Amino acid sequence: MNRWRSLFLCGSIRRQIIILTALPILAVVVIASLIYSSENKTPYKSRVAIKIQMVVSQLAVSGSPQAADAVMTATSQTGLKVERLSARTAAAELVPFKTSDCDLAEISGELTSSLGAEVRKRTIAGSSEEVIAVPLAGGDVLAFTPAVRPSLPLLHPERLLFLPKVLVVVLPMLLLAIYVGSIITAPLTNFARAAQALSPDEGPDRPFEEHGPKEISALARALNDMRARIREMIDGRTRMVRAISHDLRTPLTRIRMRAERSTDPALRDAMLTDISRIDAMIQETLNYLQRDVASEAAVRVDLPSLLQTVCHDFANLDLPVSYEGPPRLAFACKPQALVRAFTNLVDNGVKFAGLVTVRLETLADGGVRVEVADDGPGIPQELRAKVVEPFFKGDASRAATAPGGFGLGLSIVDEIVRNHGGTMTLLASDPHGLVVRVDLPALVEASIAQSGDARSPMPYRTEQPRHAPI
Structure with a gap:
């Protein structure tokens, strides 16, 4: 009994309305059938x-x-x-x-x-x-x-004569239930669709339509107000961190100048190393808070050329990075953001592994799958969900002595991938290592800007020096 009650209460509102409407109808039909049977005795x-x-x-x-x-x-x-x-x-x-x-x-x-x-x-x-x-x-x-009075079969002509009378009552009530259910559930379905499509930086300020019944309008206003508060909170946090990072640069520069005048070489080198790490941490934090991926327009590019450009930049530094996949593939994306994302992934791979491979393949739905695989120590299963969190460092799980970032690289990649409507999955490589799988869907034509010849190599490059924190 509790199971059926839970299924009913946890089901859709439309189904609840139809069930609540159908039960009285069935009761009317049963009673009418009994009356009909008694009348026919x-x-x-x-x-x-x-x-x-x-x-x-x-x-x-x-x-x-x-x-x-x-x-x-x-x-x-x-x-x-x-x-x-x-x-x-x-x-x-x-x-x-x-x-x-x-x-x-x-x-x-x-x-x-x-x-x-x-x-x-x-x-x-x-x-x-x-x-x-x-x-x-x-x-x-x-x-x-x-003889015993025969009971009429279900499809007996006498019963079929009674069927139109039942349908006259049942059909209008069922149609009314479906219509009422649609009126009530349609705004809620639109709310769910709008909430799934929201991002902190894109979309209208008040995405939920504030019209309809009183309760629905009140819910829409509450969601829009909450959306405004969340956006204001994010903007305030971003402004605060940028201000703090900017204010730290001035004293950090003075400390660097004083350290360079130190007469103790060992102390000078140690201080300059620490200052460089602090400066890199500030820059990586600013990069994480940077929202240019949201404002960048999607264009159609040659995705293999974009990935090969990233691989060649590392290979030119004698780092073991290779590309596997089709030589040409026109794909709509935000190229600067993807260059930044795959540069981060490859950079993480060369820090912890001896070989990094970037593989590209197409999906049946028109999307693409990009895998960045390395032969390093990998990441334990229990840490794979945490390493994409900001400022979480999983270096100890891969190599305790290897140089690491500040826990923002995979967070930046995950944000870029989600901004494309895709997903990022961390998998184990055979026999050892890590595979970062990025699935990107095909963007709708309305969101793609005209970029000229999509077959061009599109040699987008980052402005940061290669093998530096992004």
Whole structure:
């Protein structure tokens, strides 16, 4: 019971409305069927009573025992069993009996005044049955045993005649339930669709339509106000971090100048290293907060050329990075953002592995799949969901002594991929290593800017020096 209750309460509102509307309809149909069945009992009893009267009349005018036997045989073949008992046999086998069979009682009641019919219990060789006894002139008795009243099959013509009456009531109520369910659930469905398409930087300020019923309008206003508060909070956080990072640059520059004037080489090098790391951390934080991926227009580029450009930049530094995939493939994307994302992935790979491979393949739905695989130590399963969180460092799981970033590289990649409507998945490589799988869907034509010849190599490059934190 609780399971069905949970399924009902957790189901869609439209289904709940239809069920709540259908239950009373089914109750009406069942009650109407019972009424219909009770109304149709009377014609059956009347038919049996009329048939008994006809048999008695025909036997009265039959001129011979053979004709009387023919009448009774023909009657029995119709389902109304009839036997002619002598007065002695009737006295021995038939006894007065108060029947509980409503059909027999009503049939005999209709014939009592005209034929003197009564319900009797007939006992033969230890077995008994209820019959309708009709006395004849001369003392003989006709014992009638009506067949059990047949129940109409589901598709019997008499039931089908009742079907239009039911449909007149049922169909309008079901259509009304579906219409009401659509009116109520359509705004909620639109809310869910708008919420899934929202991003912190793109889209209208008030994406939820504030019209319709009072409750729906109130919900839309609340969601729009919440959207405005979230955007204001994000903008405030970004401004604060940028201001702090900017203000830190001035004292950091003074510390660098003082460290460079140090006469102790070991102390000077250690201080300059720490200052460089702090400066890199500030720059990486600013890059993470940078929202240029949201404002960059999507253009159609040659994706293999873009990926090969990233690989060649690392290969020119004698780093083991290679590309596998089709030589040409026109694909709509935000190229600067993708260059930044795949540069981060390849850069992470060369830090922890001896070989990095970038593979490209097309998907059946028009999207693409890019995999950046390395043969390093990999990332444990329990840390793969955490390494995409900002400022989470999983370096200890890969190489304790390897140089690492500040925990923002994969966060930046994940944000860029999600901004493209794609997904990023971290998988284990065989026999060891990490595979970062990026699935990008095909963008709709309306969101693609005209970029000229999409077959050009598109040598987009980052402005940061290669193998530096992005």
